[in-house]
Amino acid sequence: MSKSLIVVVVLLLSGLLLTAGVELYDRGRHDKVTLNKLSEQLATPAYQLETSLKSIIEVNEFFARLLNDNPNINTRMLASFAEEWINKNPLVTSVSSSKEYLVDFVYPLRGNERLINLDYRLRPEHIEAIQLALITNNTVVEAPIRLLQNGRVGVIISSPYKLSSVQSLRGISWGMTSMTVDLNSLLNETGFLNPALDFNITVRKLHDSQQFVDIVGNSRNLGRLYVSQTIDLPNGQWELLASEKVISSYSVFRIGLIRSIGIIMTLTTIFVLLRYLSRPSLLKNGDSNYVSDNTFTFKSIIRLCLIIPFTLIIVMSNIFSYKASMKSAEQLKQAQIFEISAQLHEKVKEFFTIPSRILIFNAEQFRLGLIDLDRPDQMLQSFHLQLRQHPLLTFLSVGTVKGEYFAASQPPRGEDRSVRIIYATIANDRIIRIYQADDLGQRSELSSVGNEYFDARTRPWFRSAIASDTVQWYPIYRYLIKDLEGIYDTLGFGMSAVIRGLEQEPIGVITADVALSQVDEFLASYMARLNGIAFIAEKPSLELIASSAAEPTFFFSGNQTLRVTISESSNPVIRHIGNRIETAESNFGTEFININNERYLIDWQIIHIPNGPQFTIGVALPESHLVSPARSVLLTNVILTLFLWGVMLITTLLLTRWFANPMHSLNDWLAGIMSGDWNVKPPIASRFKELEDIRRSTGLMAQSFKQTIDTLEISLKEKTKLLDDTEQQLKEMSTSDPVTSMANKHYFERFFSQEWSRAERSRQSMAIMLLELDDFDLYLDLFGDLDGVEALQQIAKVLNDSLMSSIDLVAHLGVGQFAIITPSTESENAMILAENILRGIEYQGIVHPKSESGVFTACVGVGVYQGGSDITPETFIESIEDALKQAKAEGNNRVVLADDVAH
Secondary structure (H helix, E strand, O other), rough: OOHHHHHHHHHHHHHHHHHHHHHHHHHHHHHHHHHHHHHHHHHHHHHHHHHHHHHHHHHHHHHHHHHOOOOOHHHHHHHHHHHHHHHHOOOOEEEEEEOOEEEEEEEEOOOOHOOOOOEEHOOOOHHHHHHHHHOOOOOOOEEEEOOOOOEEEEEEEEEEEOOOOOOOOOOOOOOEEEEEEEEEHHHHHOOOOOOOOOEEEEEEOOOOOOOOOEEEEHHHOOOEEEEEEEEEEEEEEEEEEEEEEEOOOOOOHHHHHHHHHHHHHHHHHHHHHHHHHHHOOOOOOOOOOOOOOOOOOOHHHHHHHHHHHHHHHHHHHHHHHHHHHHHHHHHHHHHHHHHHHHHHHHHHHHHHHHHHHHHHHHHHHHHHHOOOOOOOHHHHHHHHHHHHHHOOEEEEEEEEEOOOEEEEEEEOOOOOOOOOOEEOOEEEEEEEEEEEEEOOEEEEEEEOOOOOOOOOHHHHHHHHHHHHHEEEOOOEOOOEEEEEOOOOOOOEEEEEEEEEEOOEEEEEEEEEEEEEEHHHHHHHHHHHHHOOOOEEEOOOOEEEEEEOOOEEEOOEEEEEEEEHHHHHHHOOOOOOHHHHHHHHHOOEEEEEEEEEEEEEEEEEEEEEEEOOOOOEEEEEHHHHHHHHHHHHHHHHHHHHHHHHHHHHHHHHHHHHHHHHHHHHHHHHHHHHHHHOOOOOOOOOOOOHHHHHHHHHHEEEEEEEEHHHHHHHHHHHHHHHHHHHHHHHHHHHHEEOOOOOOEOOHHHHHHHHHHHHHHHHHHOOEEEEEEEEEOOOHHHHHHHHHHHHHHHHHHHHHHHHHHHOOHHHHEEEOOOOEEEEEOOOHHHHHHHHHHHHHHHHHHHOEEEEEOOOOOOOOEEEEEEEEEOOOOOHHHHHHHHHHHHHHHHHHEEEEEOEOOOHOOO
């Protein structure tokens, strides 16, 4: 008994492992097929996209050469060229050219008015591409870019050209041609938005910092399976990634089917083993009453049959439930941290987008003469109103070419953060004076005095703008206000631009600035409710800009500012995340790490500011904040499992005891009767009807058994002989095949003999077809006899439906073999019928994994006998069998006519 239980446990574990292996193999095979399908579907639109972009690049470079070679070309000729090209390629929405940073030509003008006289120096989103084009003297493809003319996301292709000294006018030495393409129209035209495709597209480009930047879609939302293809462009590569539209096309039904089959096969194997072990074995001396020690009691059989399947069901259900709950928990965790990271990403972008928008607005105001340095009070009044509308902004200030300084500011520290007006002019010896401002933005009382000598020309924001001559982000720096209250004792970061006079000469620098302490406060307030940590670090140095932790991100040592890097942070969570980011190959990621015996889910990603630095945003959430739902589900499953197990065990013990005790009593009674004790006391009545019927029947049998035993022995031989004779007669009389309900081989032979004689007498034709299913034995090996019977029945229906006359006959000769007799049929019609039968079987679509075509097919040998021919029936049948063998030798789904027996 102990050996049997060990074998059962081993079989159970082996079955589970085998089922898991089959599922893993099937999933891998499915994944391979899916990836091949995605690759095939991606190839065509990827090629079309590359062809379209390179075609536009080629024309744009031709346009640049045209302007370079013909500096005096008139606007009408340029418009004619642009019109011709746009008509050929409607993807191009506009064609433009610029002399250095100023746009001087746009076609078509309608709808693109915003581009006329556009100054690229005030567009930081374009500066990087322009500078790259000038450095490399090559075409640059910008994407994704928000098009000024319609606000849609597009692609801008720009090609630079240099003007010779003769061609140069007013010191202009270079120009740029540009063509814009609507990104959505481009993707639609090249087939990426075709709803018939089975994938979602993600397009990303390799940034000059060797980090990928998404153009279309989100790299973080890629499915488990995806394929990629690269497109080479002048300024780098685009990578196209195709991922499944569904999370996983590997269906739950398929998983359930594999697991169900595995469980059924495992239980069947155990059941067969138990039956084998419980077989009685005979002693060598022929004692048939001997029972092997391997036999089981009925009680043990019931318990095993109840406990093993029920245990298996409970275990598998809990495994599936646990996996599902953990998977859901993982998805919930990732969704939570993705949402948090996305919100932080947008907020941080907002922090650093506000200075850009405000700066560009005010630079345009100066360019149009709406703000004038000669009227500083009016200028500061405008600055004051703008800061009140943008509480995240710390400074909006101007430094003149003389070093004077005018600013409106919201102090980043202290209780009172109302807007201040700040002056540092030559008239007051460049001393910083800080004034309170009234509701109209006019200065009132003096609030504080700062730096005793302040020259705006020495500040980083002033130098950065003058050096680049464009809108420029300047490095993080320490405020030099030095007020008595210390409300400006922090670091700032922002953007500056040159202000020009009527002759385009620099007259000063305007700057918009954000204090990093405000970013600290925002991160701390945002992460407080989540009990997590978030930080922002500058790349590539990984110096901290802001953090939700209480630890400082910088120190002041005299006039020196000491920045804290991630690896130097006193917070262990930030340090661990920093170490992981430094070793990561991707610019984003999400994973679990252990920090001080606590598990955290961390997420990091890159923010790229146009024409500015890159920042890394890191977020860490403790697992305790995320896994409580999963733990609750797990605890509920454990309690439910223990409860069900206890109920099952108690029920099994009571049921087997209640059912087995009457069986034991009945067994003792039957043993007494078999030993010849006819007076043995019968068992008491049972509550089980079946056992009670057995008890009553056994009592009646005991009364009549003794009287009839001699008569039974005498008549046994006579009855056996009679039974054999009757069985033989029934076999001979039977004409129906029990599997297919059609004629059997015996009836076929009789019918063939009759039709042969009739054809010979009437000298008419008769066609016979022998049909054999392809690879039917492999189908039986794979699915078993029950599925084989079902397949034969479906094929038999096809054959019956194919008969052309009521006098035709279809017979089932053997396993996968059929015969068809069609009287009065010529060779041509017989071949047509055979072909129709094969098509009918194939169109039935009965799945046959081992078949070449994946469905059932057959081979047919056809013979036509013409009455009066000099041939015997045996030779005729042999010729058809040879034709069938030839058909099978040629491959599956073939028909061969026995030509040597026709006519």
